[in-house]
Amino acid sequence: MITGKNYIGNKLSSSGNKTFTTFNPESNTENYWKLYEASDAEVDEAMRLAHDAFKVYKTMPGRRKGDFLNHIALEIEALGDKLIKVYCEETGLPEGRAKGERARTVGQLRMFANLVEEGSWVQATIDTALPDRAPMAKPDLRKMMLPLGPVVVFGASNFPLAYSTAGGDTASALASGCPVVVKSHPMHAGTGELVASAIIRAAEKTGMPNGVFSNLNSSGIEVGKKLVEHPLSKAIGFTGSIKGGRALYDMAANREEPIPVFAEMGSVNPVVFLPRALKEKGKTLAKTYAGSITLGAGQFCTNPGLLFAIDSVELDSFIEELATEIVKVKPFCMLNPQIKKYYQANKSKVQSETGVQIKASLDDSPDNYANQALAIVSGSTFIVNKSLQNEVFGPFSMIVKCSSIKELESAITVLEGQLTGTIVSENNEIFYYKEVVAALQNRVGRLIFNGVPTGVEVCSAMQHGGPYPASTDSRFGAVGSQAIYRWVRPVSFQNWPNELLPLELQDDNPLEINRTLNGDLIQNNSKR
Structure with missing residues (x-):
């Protein structure tokens, strides 16, 4: 059942007065469900919940985050034909396309689950101290990737599943340890609500903090603008037009605290x-x-x-x-x-x-x-x-x-x-x-x-991004496991007590992940 309400964490909410409907382009008629645009108060509540959830979620071990992502995949599959039906009614796309995109979506989630459960993606790097080095002693330095904070994801018009509510941006951000607030695309907001309900069920079943995910409706640009400008937002994910992506990029740059916008925009693919x-x-x-x-x-x-x-x-x-x-x-x-x-x-x-x-x-x-x-x-x-x-x-x-x-x-x-x-x-x-x-x-x-550009394989070697204006940062892509690096930053710990270090950086490598030790790649506690 589509309620048309917003998910503010695990709570359904409709405090705003503005409503809208989605459209079935195949039948050329409006869909019957009514959707409630998120109010200013709901936007603020979603961001504050995400901020509070981050304090807990960022410290969760990879196996917990992986369990969450795997449960999202299961819950999306459990939606069955209901999801496919609404998807088709909101897009005019055929059933085969809907099922194919669903398979890609759950595949991405499981890929990121495997990535974070294994753990080497954090790029743990250790340079041990040399106290007797002359003329100056060398400190102990240890570095790894840590999540940025709440991420705002904009649903894409042309991929209601794979690039939207539980798509690659959301999956990679959740994998990195960042809570996600989705600005649902108005053309397929009913599909978005169904997928959001699956994410919320998965969060509750796996003991995730309330606010690790929210889903907000909007018929125009107002909600998206408020989310980008909200002081608790730490990064933006967007797939769409050059005009839309550039507007978000400029908006984020003009904040008191500028934040990164990872936008995949227009391309004519020569x-x-x-x-x-x-x-x-x-x-x-x-x-x-x-x-x-x-x-x-x-x-x-x-x-x-x-x-x-x-x-x-x-x-x-x-x-x-x-x-x-x-x-x-x-x-x-x-x-x-x-x-x-x-x-x-x-x-x-x-x-x-x-x-x-x-x-x-x-x-x-x-x-x-x-x-x-x-x-x-x-x-x-x-x-x-x-x-x-x-x-x-x-x-x-x-x-x-x-x-x-x-x-x-x-x-x-x-x-x-x-x-x-x-x-x-x-x-x-x-x-x-x-x-x-x-x-x-x-x-x-x-x-x-000797191929065609249409078709994007989801894997580690895929680069789905390019020089501006194809994307706002050509070093990162929106598809594949490397997409996780958009939502993290490197942090070094200098002369830090071993027992207070993240597990990924502790001396005995309790997680048995691949690490770089004094310039050598160490694989599962043994030098490669």
């Missing part, structure tokens, strides 16, 4: 097709990329929005094939009428730019369904017109026809930061394009060889 690849497998590539461009109505942060190639007969053939294939794809329902509106507006804006040619466009589709399109522009025009880099969130892509290798390299060099960059090559021709590869590597967080 793809470079090398000449021999187009000649040898142009038809296959056209079919593959038509599918990638239109996948899920293009509502992925890794959607291939820019396709680069050197002008040739083979490129012209590829363009004809891609134009044919892209309009064959059955149109897909978008997440919300507003997202469809923004897609149409942004697509029209790019198409109206000087030098842009429309090669393919599907103009007839039902309400809230996306009309996929393909455009072409010359490399020289692209280089001088920065607005052609703007993300069009939806099934739209633009081919950039470059006159030479040099122009191709220049076009890539002027790109803003991106999440991904792809090289499509055949028969080792990539070895003749080292400068192009180097230019692409300089602009992206993940380099893909």
Whole structure:
């Protein structure tokens, strides 16, 4: 049952007067449940509970936190078909997508549970004292990662589970020892409440402090603004638009105590097709990329929005094939009428730019369904017109026809930061394009060889972030186990009594974790 209320710790609350509903884009009707926007008092109470919970939660051993995360996964699974039904009613996404995203969400939670139970992620580093060193004695120094404090997580519009209430930001923050306050996304707040209820049940069953998690509703920006500006907030996690992420970043920087914002924002995910690849497998590539461009109505942060190639007969053939294939794809329902509106507006804006040619466009589709399109522009025009880099969130892509290798390299060099960059090559021709590869590597967080950018594997080696504006800090990613390092900071203990040190830094290594001792990696009490 969806109450529409806010979870302030383990308490359901609806003290505010403002209500709103979510929308079913497939049926083009409002959903029947009413949601209560969090009041100022509820925002403050959630943050104060999180602050108090942090005092206890940050000291809990990894096995306790891991037990909590594993129980969240179990409780989400226990929601069963009810969760899938509401997810579909609020997004227009199909059941298969909902179940796949649920699997990814619980998989992430279990991954972080394993990480914190093992414990080496804290990067314990010990440099023992040298009291007889001349001319000055060396102190005993021990360093490890410690959690920042309450984290505010903003739910993402396009991933109601994997990037929202119990998604990667929440899972990694809880794993690090930080309580979480979620600002639920207004487009799928019912889904958010169901997942929040699962987290609260898991917290109660595993003896977590009240306030370790809260979930707040909001139909606009007001609640999010209050959360970012609240003096007890210590970090922000966000996935969404450049405009939204930058606004949060500036807001956090202007606080009396600035706090970090880890925002994953816009990306057009450039793809470079090398000449021999187009000649040898142009038809296959056209079919593959038509599918990638239109996948899920293009509502992925890794959607291939820019396709680069050197002008040739083979490129012209590829363009004809891609134009044919892209309009064959059955149109897909978008997440919300507003997202469809923004897609149409942004697509029209790019198409109206000087030098842009429309090669393919599907103009007839039902309400809230996306009309996929393909455009072409010359490399020289692209280089001088920065607005052609703007993300069009939806099934739209633009081919950039470059006159030479040099122009191709220049076009890539002027790109803003991106999440991904792809090289499509055949028969080792990539070895003749080292400068192009180097230019692409300089602009992206993940380099893909002979694949498509859509699809993000959740693992330790994944980097889901890139130079600004793909993300606000390119050193960190939002996906995989390394995401935990966004919510911690290194702390050194100098000449500290052994019995007062965290267990991770004590002499006898009671947790038997991997540590660095005087420059050597020690694995489970034995030198590797």
